[in-house]
Amino acid sequence: MKRNLLFFVLAAGCLKCLSQTISKDILTKRWDAYWITVPGTSPKDYGVYHFRKTFVLTVKPSSFSIHVSADNRYKLFVNGTMVSLGSARADVYHWNYETVDIAGYLQVGDNVISAVVWNYGDYKPEHQISFRTGFILQGDTEEEKVVNTNSSWKCIKDSSYGPLQPDLIYSYYVAGPGEKIDYAKYPGVWENNQYNDEAWTQAKQIVIGLPKGVFQSDLSWMLIPRSIPQVELTTQRLQKARSVTGINLPTSFPSAKSSFTVPANTSVKILLDNGVLTNAYPVLQFSKGKDAGITLGYAEALYIDEGSNKDWKAQNKKGNRNEVEGKRFVGVKDEFIADGYDHTFTSLAWRTYRYMQLEVKTKDEPLIIDDLYGIFTGYPFELKAKFTSNNDTLEKIFETGWRTARLDAVETYMDCPYYEQLQYVGDTRIQAMVSLYNTGDDQLMRNAITQIDYSRMAEGITLSRFPTANAQEIPTFSLWWIGMLNDYYMYRNDPSFVKQFLPGERQVLQFFSKYQQPDGSLKNAPYWEFTDWANGKGWQSGMPPLGSDGSSAALDLQLLWAYEVAARLEDSLGMKVSANEYKKRAAILTETVKRKYWDNTKQLFADTKEKNYFSQHTNTLAILTNTIKGEQAKQLAKKMITDTSLTQATIYFQYYVNQALRKTGFGDLYLNRLQIWKDNLAMGLTTWAEISDINAARSDCHAWGASPNIEFFRTVLGIDTDAPGFTKIKIEPHLGELKKVSGFMPHPNGEIKVSYNLNQRGKLEAVVSIPKGTNGVFVWKGKEHVLKSGETRLLAL
DSSP states (O other), X not given: OBOOOOHHHHHTTTGGGOOOOOOHHHHHSOOSSEEEEOTTSOSSSOEXXXXXXXXXXXXXXXXXXXXXXXXXXXXXXXXXXXXXEXXXXXXXXXXXXXXXXXXXXXXXXXXXXXXXEEEOGGGOOTTOOOSSSEEEEEESSGGGGGGOOSTXXXXXXXXXXXXXXOOOSSSOOOSXXXXXXXXXXXXXXXXXXXXXXTTSEEOEEEEEOOBTTOOOXXXXXXXXXXXXXXXXXXXXXXXXEEEEESSOOOTTTTTSOOOEEEOTTOEEEEXXXXXXXXXXXXXXXXXXXXXXXXXXXXXXXXXXXXXXXXXXXXXXXXXXXXXXXXXXXXXXXXXXXXXXXXXXXXXXXXXXXXXXXXXXXXXXXXXXXXXXXXXXXXXXXOOOOEEEESXXXXXXXXXXXXXXXXXXXXXXXXXXXXXXXXXXXXXXXXXXHHHHHHTOOOHHHHHHHHHHHHTOOTTSOOOSBSSOSSOOOOHHHHHHHHHHHHHHHHHSSOHHHHHTTHHHHHHHHHHHHTTBOTTSOBOSOOSOOOOOOOOSTTOBTTBOOOOTTSOOHHHHHHHHHHHHHHHHHHHHTTOHHHHHHHHHHHHHHXXXXXXXXXETTTTEEBSSTTOOOBBHHHHHHHHHTTSSOHHHHHHHHHHHHHOTTSBOOOTTTHXXXXXXXXXXXXXXXXXXXXXXXXXXXXXXXXXXXXXXXXXXXXXXXXXGGOTHHHHIIIIISOEEEOSGGGOEEEEOOOOTTOSEEEEEEEETTEEEEEEEEEOTTXXXXXXEEEEEEEXXXXXXXXXXXXXXXXXXXXXXX
C-alpha cells in the first residue's frame, strides 16, 4: 500500500509561475466563503489539520481563479499536486491571501481541492503572528464559488503530528519546532481525489472572509492580496556522505537517486554534506521498516567537541566549516516512526542546513531508504548582475554574498534563516540594496518598507523587526528605515510610494525629539539603541558608550543623519515646511556634535563627552553627515582606518565605513578592506557569518554582511544614482589594484554595462553603456565626461 506524498516532486519549480488576477468584488466586498476549522479542536494550540472539497466539472475550464489563506500556514493541492503555499508572513490587520489560477490542474469529472493547515500554538516561530486556527478559500467569480469554504468542506485533525523542540547550544533560537510523526496514525493519501473521506467531519464555519476596510462586527483577519511572488521550489541534491556508521552506502548516494536497506534491529547514523548552506524542504522516501525510528537533523555547521568536562551546550566553537572530525552534530530535528508502508516525508516548514544527519534504528523489519534530497526554496530572485575581474577571490566573494542574500529572503527579508527568520530594519536596508543592484526586483523591498511601517508603536517609532509576535524596540533601526525610504526614492522612479510614508518618518523623528536637549543632543534615549555588535571599550549589547549626561555621539550622529535624509526627502517631494524644520534641527545638532565630541588632540570624534572612548562608528557617521568636511574629513577617514585603538566596526557596520571612505576620496582602498570576507571563505563558510568572531558566530548566514554585492558595483565599477529615480547615472570607478574589470547590473530602464582596462601606461580605457531615457556623467581622476543613453567609449583617460 502506498501512502506517500509526492506533491513536492510534482510541484517543484512551478509556484512562481502562477496567476495573480483578482476581481474587484474580492478586494472591496464581503466574501461568500467562510473561515473554517475542524470542530472540537483548540483554536490556539498546536495542531495539524486536513481539509477537502470534492466537486464535478463537465467541461475543463480555461481559467479557475481562487483566493486562499490560512492561520498559521497552509499547503494547497489540486488533484494531488501542490499549487500554493502560504500565507505570506504578515499581521492580523494585513493578513495575506494568495491568488491562484488552478485551471491547469483540473479535469473533466471528479476533482478535489485539499489543504494541510497547521498552527504552531505555543511553539510558533517568533515571526508568526496568529489570530486562531483557520482556513479560507474563495472563488474569484460565480463560476468558481462552488469551491468556497463553508460547512460542505470535509476535515480532520491529523493526530500523527506533534512538535519537537530543538535542543541546541545556548543561543537565541526562535525559528519554530521540528516535527514528530507517527505514521501509524497518518491519514493516508488524503490529497488525492481517490481518497475516501467518508469518516471525516463537516467543517465548522468561523466567520465570513473580510477584505481589509470592510466592516463586520465579528473579530476577524483583515485580508489583503499577497504583494510578492510565490516562492521558488527547485530540486537540490545533497553532495556526499561525510561519515557513516552501521551500514555500507551505495557510492552514488546521496548525489544521485539511490536506495539502500537498513537491516532489522540495526542502528545507522549518516552525516551528509550539501556542500553549501541552503534553505530546503527535506524529502525522504522510505518503505517497510515497521516501528523503525527515523531522525533527520539539520545544521549550518558542526561544533568542536571540547570534551565532557564542559557543558556541551556551552561549546560554541565551530572551527573550519568543511571539517567534521572531532566535532559534534547539534541541530533542529524531525523524528518519525515508520508503519511498514511507503511514505515520502517532507517537513511542513523548510529547514536550513549544510549538514544533514540521518539516523535510523530498526526493529524486526528492515527499512528501505529509497531516496533523500531537498527542495530549495526562497524568494524567486533572478541574478541579473555580473562582476568580472582579474581577481578570482572577488568573484568568490560575490558568489557567496549572492547565496547569503538568497537564503535570507523568502516571504520577507530575514536576519538569518536558521535561528530567527526575522525582518530587522538594520539588516533589511542592506539586503534591499543588494536586491536592487543584483536583481532589479524591488517587490520585497517595497513589502519590507510597508511592513515595518505597519509595526509603528503609538510612541512613533517602528519596531526593530516585523512581522513579530513579540515587540522589540530598537529606535536606531527606525532611523535606518528612513534611510530605506531614501534608498527607494533615489533608485526607483516612484515618488508616490515614498510620499505615503512621510507621516511615519515624521513620527519617528518626533519620538527622538522628546529626548533631545536644547542643544539637540539626545539624553537617555530609551529602549535598545543597537548600533553594531562591537566589542568592549564601553560598548554593551551592541549599544555605544553613554556619557555621564546620558548622551552618545553615535546616537546623536545617527539622528543627525536621519534629519538630513528626511530634509532632502521632504524638500524633493515638495514638503518645504517639514524640510526646513529638519534642516534647522540638523544645523543645531551638527554644531553640538562638533563642540561636544571633537577631540582636538586626537583629531577624532569621541564616543562621549568625556572623550574616553573612540570608535570607527562615530567617526564614520561624522563624515557621512558632513559634520566634518574637505581635507579635515580626509584626514579623519585615514586615521579612522589606521588607528587600531578605535573600536572596530564589524562586518555589518563596514557598510557605512566604506561609504565614508568613498565619500572622502578613498574608494580605491575598498578592495584592500575585504579581509573579514576572505577570513570567512578561509574558514569554509559558504555564506557570511553574523559577527567578526567567525569561530564562535551563532549564525552562519547573515546578509547584513553581503554589502560587497553592492560595493563591487557602486564603489569598484562606480555605478550609482545621481538623481531621484535613478534618472541620472554617475559612474566613478575605484579599481584599486585591478587592471581589468567589467560588469553589468539592472536599471529600471534596462541595463548598465561597463568595461575597464588599465593599459601598461596607466591609462584607462572605458566602455560604458547606459539605458534609454537616462543620461549621466563618468568621473575619472576628478574629470567629468558626459554620458548619453547607449554606448560611450572613453580612451586613454
